[in-house]
Structures are given as C-alpha cells and as structure tokens.
Amino acid sequence: MTDPEPEQQRTAVLPLGALLPSDSPRVAGEDPLHVQALARLDAPLPPIVVHRETLRVVDGMHRLRAARLRGDERIAVRFFDGSAEDAFVHAVRVNTRHGLPLTQADRTAAAERIIRSHPHWSDRLIASATGLAASTVAALRRRATGQAPQVKARTGRDGRVRPVNPAEGRRRAGALIAAKPQASLREIADGAGIAVGTARDVRLRIRQGQDPVPKKLRDAESRMQETEICAQPAPAPVVAAAAEPAASVTVSTDPPLKKLCKDPSLRFTEDGRALLQLLSAHTLGGTRWRRLLDAVPAHRRAMVAQAARYCGESWLRFAIELERRAV
Known part of the structure; x- marks a missing residue:
C-alpha cells in the first residue's frame, strides 16, 4: 500500500495566526538561511499543507516563516485529511522528495516513529516514506522490540498483506496444494498470501517429499517462538498452586518446562502455546514466591490460600488425566 497524497484540488487562504507549528520531522527545526532565501523571492510562495482537523502545518514551515518574515498576513494552504500519525508520514514523504532535504538523523528518527505508529507497515513501505534502505528500517525495528506493537502481518508497498513469519504462509500454501492439487500457482499464492515464486517453491518441495518450509525458516521460527514464550517474563499469576505449608516449599525453574518450550508440536x-504460557505463569522461583506471599494482605490470606488450593487441585486433576492417557 502506498501512502496516498492528500487531496489538493482546492486551495484556501488562511491568516498566519490561525496556523499551528508543524510536528516537524526535522530534528533541528527549520534552517534560518533557507527561510531568508524564500523570503527574498518575488514570486508567491507555493501553498503549504495543513492538517484540516488541527490546522497544524504538515508541510511548509520554511514557507510559513518566510511569509511572516516578509510581513504577509495570509498564506495559501491545501488541506490534509487524515490522522495526525498519517499527517506526519506525509510530511516525511514529501520532504524526502522536494525542498530542503531531510538529514540522515531526521530520516532515522522519522523511521523509528513510524515503526511505532504504523507497525503493520513493511520495512520496504516505511523505507519508501523515509528515504532509507529497507535493511536500515529492519535494523531499527529490531532495536525497537518491546516499544512497537507486535503484529502477525504487514502491508507492503504493493498493498498486499503478508505474514511477518513467512513459514506460516508456506504452510498455508502446502495445505491448499493438498486440498486442491490442480490449483494454479496464482490461486495458491493468493489464497496463502505469498508470492507466486514462493508458491512454486512450495509445490516443488512437496513433490520432492520435502518440508514446504526450508530449514532456515524453521530455525528462525523456532527462535522467534522460543523468545516469545520462554524468554519473555511470564505474567504474574493470580494464585500459586501449592498444597504444602509455605515454609516447606522450595520452587525452582522446572527442567521439563524448558524442554517443552522447545517442542514445536506445542509451540506451533x-x-x-496457551498451555506453555499457563505453565510458565505458575512456575515460581523462590524469591518471587516470597514476594507474592508478602503481597497478600492479612485479611485475605485465608481466601487466597483457598484459591491457591483450588488451582492446585485443578492442575492435579489435569496431571492425573494426562498420566492416564499416557499409559
């Protein structure tokens, strides 16, 4: 999806005092020498772009300051309709195409901000807006892990939505090929959300008796899943499953749980994944165990103990049923 240009068929004239300063992508602000050069022009200044909802300048702060410098009271504007986040993206995009160029620092800061505001955009789409290389945007996104919302799919420059994890698309393609062996590569690609070339590779791998997902992608998926489930701090559990007095309980990280976290039959x-997250949430280290005990107010200790015992009994019934099925 390409970022659409604002509608610019109609031009309005507004008082300078009605306009708010730009949410500028320029880290150091406007260049005074450029403002002076614009102020000396005899020709009318081109219209600036203004966010219709807020009357904040989107593109044209140098022209606005030049108009003030030469004593103008009004200026021609064209309106941008959209969110404040999209207005910022437009400001970055137009400033990478014309006028005083954005610096490398400007474009890098802009890309970091767009990664947070548009996490569903692909690296190439953000790169096209900021004038950076897609590889640079990818590196910035990796550094921003935890600050930007995590998404499962991203929109590319062509408007197509593709999964962040390419292995998922290949598996969908494999399922489509199994269900409709005579389907064309285009049908498979459209149905799985992958490129035609990828669909061709999946079909070839299946015909050769290979996994539709290459080992490189499986390994990358495994690392990503392990990070999501095992490396991230587990959410604080509501209760702890315990049936013994607190003084006699010593809880440590369970080695079987570490092995389970690496098992693709569960992770994928x-x-x-829900089961692994629940098990991780109810596996407490000694220090954390003590902190939770201290957090329970005196008037709720008996009730929390009952709740903990109930949870413990639920997990015990779960374990007994698993053991019965394992026989």
Whole structure:
C-alpha cells in the first residue's frame, strides 16, 4: 500500500495566526538561511499543507516563516485529511522528495516513529516514506522490540498483506496444494498470501517429499517462538498452586518446562502455546514466591490460600488425566 497524497484540488487562504507549528520531522527545526532565501523571492510562495482537523502545518514551515518574515498576513494552504500519525508520514514523504532535504538523523528518527505508529507497515513501505534502505528500517525495528506493537502481518508497498513469519504462509500454501492439487500457482499464492515464486517453491518441495518450509525458516521460527514464550517474563499469576505449608516449599525453574518450550508440536499450535504460557505463569522461583506471599494482605490470606488450593487441585486433576492417557 502506498501512502496516498492528500487531496489538493482546492486551495484556501488562511491568516498566519490561525496556523499551528508543524510536528516537524526535522530534528533541528527549520534552517534560518533557507527561510531568508524564500523570503527574498518575488514570486508567491507555493501553498503549504495543513492538517484540516488541527490546522497544524504538515508541510511548509520554511514557507510559513518566510511569509511572516516578509510581513504577509495570509498564506495559501491545501488541506490534509487524515490522522495526525498519517499527517506526519506525509510530511516525511514529501520532504524526502522536494525542498530542503531531510538529514540522515531526521530520516532515522522519522523511521523509528513510524515503526511505532504504523507497525503493520513493511520495512520496504516505511523505507519508501523515509528515504532509507529497507535493511536500515529492519535494523531499527529490531532495536525497537518491546516499544512497537507486535503484529502477525504487514502491508507492503504493493498493498498486499503478508505474514511477518513467512513459514506460516508456506504452510498455508502446502495445505491448499493438498486440498486442491490442480490449483494454479496464482490461486495458491493468493489464497496463502505469498508470492507466486514462493508458491512454486512450495509445490516443488512437496513433490520432492520435502518440508514446504526450508530449514532456515524453521530455525528462525523456532527462535522467534522460543523468545516469545520462554524468554519473555511470564505474567504474574493470580494464585500459586501449592498444597504444602509455605515454609516447606522450595520452587525452582522446572527442567521439563524448558524442554517443552522447545517442542514445536506445542509451540506451533494456539492451544499448545496457551498451555506453555499457563505453565510458565505458575512456575515460581523462590524469591518471587516470597514476594507474592508478602503481597497478600492479612485479611485475605485465608481466601487466597483457598484459591491457591483450588488451582492446585485443578492442575492435579489435569496431571492425573494426562498420566492416564499416557499409559
């Protein structure tokens, strides 16, 4: 999806005092020498772009300051309709195409901000708006992990939505090929949300008896899943499953749980991931155990103990049923 230009068929004239300063992508602000050069022009200044909802300048702060410098009271404007976040993207985009160029620092800061405001945009789409290389945007996104919302799919420059994890698309393609062996590569690609070339590779791998997902992608997926489930701090549990007195309990990280976190048969299914997250949430280290005990107010200790015992009994029934099925 390309970022659309604002509608610019109609030009309005507004008082300078009605306009708010730009949410500028320029880290150091406007260049005074450029403002003076514009102020000396005899020709009318080109219209500036203004966010219709807020009357904040989107593009044209140098022209606005030049108009003030030469004593103008009004200026021609064209309106941008959209969110403040999209207005900022437009400001970055137009300033990479004409006028005083953005510096490398400006474009880098802009890309970091767009990664946070438009996490569903692909690296190439953000790169096209900021004038950076897609590889640079990818590196910035990796550094921003935890600050930007995590998404499962991103929109590319062509408007197509593709999964962040390419292995998922390949598996969908494999399922489509199994269900409709005579389907064309275009049908498979459209149905799985992948490129035609990728669909061709998946079909070839299946015909050769290979996994539709190459080992390189499987390894990358495994590392990503392990990070999501095992490396991130587990959410604080509501209660702890314990049936013994607190003084006699010593809880440590369970080695079997570490092994389970690496098992793809659990990591790669929704219910399996949910189970691992629940197990991680209820596995407490000694220090954390003590902190939770201290957090319970005196008047709620008996009730929390009952809730903990109930949870413990639920997990015990779960374990007994698993053991019965394992026989």
